[in-house]
Amino acid sequence: ETGVTQSPTHLIKTRGQQVTLRCSSQSGHNTVSWYQQALGQGPQFIFQYYREEENGRGNFPPRFSGLQFPNYSSELNVNALELDDSALYLCASSLPTGGAARNYGYTFGSGTRLTVV
Amino acid sequence: AQRVTQPEKLLSVFKGAPVELKCNYSYSGSPELFWYVQYSRQRLQLLLRHISRESIKGFTADLNKGETSFHLKKPFAQEEDSAMYYCALSGYSTLTFGKGTMLLVSP
Numbered sequence: 001e002t003g004v005t006q007s008p009t010h011l012i013k014t015r016g017q018q019v020t021l022r023c024s025s026q027s028g029h030n031t032v033s034w035y036q037q038a039l040g041q042g043p044q045f046i047f048q049y050y051r052e053e054e055n056g057r058g059n060f061p062p063r064f065s066g067l068q069f070p071n072y073s074s075e076l077n078v079n080a081l082e083l084d085d086s087a088l089y090l091c092a093s094s095l096p097t098g099g100a101a102r103n104y105g106y107t108f109g110s111g112t113r114l115t116v117v
Numbered sequence: 118a119q120r121v122t123q124p125e126k127l128l129s130v131f132k133g134a135p136v137e138l139k140c141n142y143s144y145s146g147s148p149e150l151f152w153y154v155q156y157s158r159q160r161l162q163l164l165l166r167h168i169s170r171e172s173i174k175g176f177t178a179d180l181n182k183g184e185t186s187f188h189l190k191k192p193f194a195q196e197e198d199s200a201m202y203y204c205a206l207s208g209y210s211t212l213t214f215g216k217g218t219m220l221l222v223s224p
Contacts, residue, residue, distance in 0.1 A: 033211075041216055041217075042214030042215050044214075045213065048210045056211055105163040108153075108160050108161040
């Protein structure tokens with residue numbers, strides 16, 4: 001059984017650029033969530049994907065967008081990067097959340113450290 | 118809106134001392150609560166879930182709906198327990214985290 005893998009591990013971008021982060025979910029998990037963790041803070045929910053559709057979104061602007069593919073892997077895209085976007089971006093996979101299925105917890109990847117200069 | 122509060126940024130104890138990491142939550146529905154742990158240079162990992170009523174690595178956590186709390190406890194801390202601990206609340210499709218408490222266990 002493989003865990004959650006994220007790529008790249010580190011990334012440096014210039015303000016105004018666009019970035020794509022990638023995530024492969026744990027075997028058997030069909031739901032992927034993305035989180036932003038700023039220094040000294042807990043992870044903040046960006047959005048969740050289930051069956052290739054967005055299934056919930058946190059308080060992030062539209063320039064944060066995502067995709068989920070048929071194999072359940074996912075991408076996070078951020079356009080027009082700002083300095084405050086510098087953070088650790090975490091991907092987490094799970095069984096479907098909502099209703100009775102939300103009790104199992106999430107498996108997290110190691111994250112992508114994004115630095116915007 | 119759902120919210121998780123961990124009032125302590127840092128908790129420093131000596132080996133063998135009891136530990137209690139505090140967590141309070143705000144949620145209008147029936148909460149599902151978790152504790153996650155992040156050891157140095159490791160990924161965030163699930164420590165325990167309230168519905169399991171389990172003890173992992175000697176840690177337990179009891180959900181108190183009256184006090185809206187889910188404190189993490191261990192009777193005798195070990196040096197290897199030093200880590201960042203996050204309390205998290207599961208909503209429909211979101212997991213809301215507290216800001217975390219750093220536990221430092223000194224010899």
